[in-house]
Amino acid sequence: QQPVQSPQAVILREGEDAVINCSSSKALYSVHWYRQKHGEAPVFLMILLKGGEQKGHEKISASFNEKKQQSSLYLTASQLSYSGTYFCGTVSNNAGKSTFGDGTTLTVKP
């Protein structure tokens, strides 16, 4: 069963912050995040393992709440280059099979 992402879309002005959420009904081993620009392949941002850790990548960070089976992606002081569709992928068994959410489209305007 695929994870659920929210919101589906968000529009920001440069410098504003955003949070994208990803939740699963299954116990998770890991959550990974990607950004996809229109017409391109998804690009890996970061992966979080069970244990509730938080990671950062430039001004993008993420957290993983193992008990709630939820992950959140935080984009701070957004830049025009942050525009794109963000996907979370979840791994819920030790075979490593990964399913993806339907994505959150982020638009950053000047």
Added chain:
Amino acid sequence: NAGVTQTPKFQVLKTGQSMTLQCAQDMNHEYMSWYRQDPGMGLRLIHYSVGAGITDQGEVPNGYNVSRSTTEDFPLRLLSAAPSQTSVYFCASSSNNLLANYGYTFGSGTRLTVV
């Protein structure tokens, strides 16, 4: 390093035709997967492999076959193309099964249209 290479980049098929989408990686990754992405939608797992000689089904395997005879190559075969298989197909690889600090590297995709 070339990373993950997919061929062809574009393909138009007639209903009922068969074809093979090629995927090759030069990173010695054990884990490879095929996803399809319909317009405005997320990625749906078709088949995946945890190593040479081992494959398994994903969420939407019907109408597709895979094999993994080498670590480098993971071709996807469409047996009898249908309009419902019109999509963008992505091949992805990882050095392990996503239980550690490694994500997927995606190929650039194959845009398939079935008429």
